[in-house]
Amino acid sequence: MLVAALLAGGCSPLRADTSTGVEVFRQNATAHAAPAPLVQELSDRIGPRPAGSENERKAIAWGLDKMKALGLQNVREEPVTVPHWVRGDEHAELLAPESQKLFITALGGSVQTPEGGLEADVVEVPTLEAIEPLSSDDARGKIIFVNTPMERTRSEEGYARAVPARTETAIAAAKKGAAAVIIRSVASGNSRLPHTGYVRYDDAVPKIPGGALSVPDAMLLDRLIKAKQTVRIRMTVGGQSLPDAPSANVIGEVVGQEKPNEVVVVGAHLDSWDLGTGALDDGAGVGMALETANLIAHAAERPRRTVRVVLFANEEFGLSGGRAYVEAHRSELNDHVLAMEADSGAGGAYEVSYLAGPSAAKAMAELSAPLSALGVGTAVPADRHGSDLWPMRGAGVPMVDVAQDVSTYFDYHHSADDTFDKIDPPTLAQATAVFATFAYAVSRSTHDLGRAPPRKAGSH
Numbered sequence: 001m002l003v004a005a006l007l008a009g010g011c012s013p014l015r016a017d018t019s020t021g022v023e024v025f026r027q028n029a030t031a032h033a034a035p036a037p038l039v040q041e042l043s044d045r046i047g048p049r050p051a052g053s054e055n056e057r058k059a060i061a062w063g064l065d066k067m068k069a070l071g072l073q074n075v076r077e078e079p080v081t082v083p084h085w086v087r088g089d090e091h092a093e094l095l096a097p098e099s100q101k102l103f104i105t106a107l108g109g110s111v112q113t114p115e116g117g118l119e120a121d122v123v124e125v126p127t128l129e130a131i132e133p134l135s136s137d138d139a140r141g142k143i144i145f146v147n148t149p150m151e152r153t154r155s156e157e158g159y160a161r162a163v164p165a166r167t168e169t170a171i172a173a174a175k176k177g178a179a180a181v182i183i184r185s186v187a188s189g190n191s192r193l194p195h196t197g198y199v200r201y202d203d204a205v206p207k208i209p210g211g212a213l214s215v216p217d218a219m220l221l222d223r224l225i226k227a228k229q230t231v232r233i234r235m236t237v238g239g240q241s242l243p244d245a246p247s248a249n250v251i252g253e254v255v256g257q258e259k260p261n262e263v264v265v266v267g268a269h270l271d272s273w274d275l276g277t278g279a280l281d282d283g284a285g286v287g288m289a290l291e292t293a294n295l296i297a298h299a300a301e302r303p304r305r306t307v308r309v310v311l312f313a314n315e316e317f318g319l320s321g322g323r324a325y326v327e328a329h330r331s332e333l334n335d336h337v338l339a340m341e342a343d344s345g346a347g348g349a350y351e352v353s354y355l356a357g358p359s360a361a362k363a364m365a366e367l368s369a370p371l372s373a374l375g376v377g378t379a380v381p382a383d384r385h386g387s388d389l390w391p392m393r394g395a396g397v398p399m400v401d402v403a404q405d406v407s408t409y410f411d412y413h414h415s416a417d418d419t420f421d422k423i424d425p426p427t428l429a430q431a432t433a434v435f436a437t438f439a440y441a442v443s444r445s446t447h448d449l450g451r452a453p454p455r456k457a458g459s460h
Contacts, residue, residue: 021301022441026370029295029433029440035287036425038066039346042286043279043420050274051314052084052245059270063250063286063311070294072252072309080324082314084245085109087274088238092182092211095119096232097224102217103192104182105275106237107166107199107210108317113180117236118143118209120179124225128165131172140177143233144169145184145213147222152188154405156344159413162186166197166212174205180235181210184218189411192216196273197414198317211237249321250311254297256443262305263332264443265339265397266292266435267388269315276418280409283420284428285342286311292436296443303443305337312388315343322388326395333395337449338442340400341386342435345413346423347405349434350375353382356398357450364449367441374434396451400442402435 042062049059060077067075085108092104123138124145125131131144148165151158166186173181185195192214199210213221224231250270256262268285272278293309312321326333352371354364361381368379385399392399412418442449 022370022437022444025295025299025440026373026433026437028299029436030374033291033295033429033432033436035284035291035428035432036423038290039279039283039287039423039428040420043277043283047277048274049270049272049278051082051247051271051317051320052242056247056271060248060250063270066290067250067252067293067309070290071297072293073255075252077248077250078324078328080247080249080313080321081244082247082320083317084242085317086240086242088112088240090211090237092233092235094231094233097229102233103194103214104211104235104237105194105196106239107212108196108273109199109201109241110210110237110239111207112238112240113209113236117234118180119234120232122221122225122231122233124222128168128172131169131176134176136177139173141179143180143182143235144173144176144178145182145221147184147218149184150186150188150410152407154350154407155403156406158188159186159406159410163197167200170199170208170210171202171205174208178208180208182235183212185212185215187215187410187413187415190215191411191415191417193415193417195414196275209235209237211235247313247320249313249325252293252309254293254303254307256305257302258304260306261332261335263336264305264307264439265310265336266307266439267310267312267339267341267386268343269321269388270311271314271316273316273414273418275414275416276412277420278418279420280345280418280422281413282315282343284346284423287428288342288432288435291432292439295436296440299440301444303440304446305443307439307443315388319388319390322391326391333392333397336392336397338400339389339392339397340402340435340439341389342402343386343388344404344406345409346428347407347409347431348427349402349404349431351403352376352379352400352434352438353384353403354379354398354400355383355385355452360398360449363447367438367445367447370437370441371434374430376434393452393455398449398452400438402431402438404431
């Protein structure tokens, strides 16, 4: 079986199909998809894979080996330069009204606090937008605390609404003269493990330290402040930006038999944050992408179009891999007939949406029809796609998003709790079967999906 073979470092093909068609492929994928051993191997044996790290380099070598073992063609690494930020010492304590330890983690890319830490009173705001009305007198020298709860949703809408409070806060607070910023972790659970994530800076304003408090500690500060207490904390975050480092996108293909120049991209990102082992974000996506390639490579009917698996470098710190892919393949982007990315954890798939030309609806309905047996309805139009696919948007590459249930994903996302034990293998296998079946259907079809519409102003 594939499970045993992968854990032993090799692989064996699936049973041969005896008939043809996407429906037979769907049945085979439903019965045989086994991405979990890949995820376990990546997360348990290599662990966290932050951009520029030694573990990221090990993951690149692992990805190349796995693609070769799965029988993919044209396996290679394509160079990418990535930022290299390392986490240092981090801790915080409540000084007033009483002394108490707080659980904090630096936001990714944060500058350091001064030697010995930073001590200041806390000013709470409920949202990113609420920083703007603060007077400089209210904010200068203070720690701005952005207390934005994240709503638990099946889709990623709750995360999308909450995440600007992490990415943009340091800029907004620095404009008001704040000494530092802390946020309520962008998380749907209430673990006392804080959640990290990328924070943006603007060279036009000072760079101030940024940290994320665990949800219970953020709620503690909120209760104290609402009770009209003066809240003062001491915080230390020791992040450091090192020189940019060499990395790579890892690429392998199942070459199409009839139209090899037409490409279906199947992607995931190989990097992860450093607190957990990156099993959910994005080890699960890596497992889905590789297992999709395995299923297609061993199907009885080979794809007409080339299926290209891309394990992108550095999604977390600025989409370096996605941008490098576009630069390296700009001359062939017009021949990219579809791009898909798995980067939503290990939940079950429940919907397929697409960005394509205005006449694509009929084709998308046909291509998604086999998914009904897996509990997924007809593909619907929506302005969604994977983060690493964003740079392809300018070239009009059609895109499909397989929506997975993220009801619990953001309990663990970007935290030390992102570990393999959170994965339910049958659920991940269902999502993989949906992902693989759609990719295979497009690879076998001759449909022209048109070109995706340009970005809308303010879209993400």
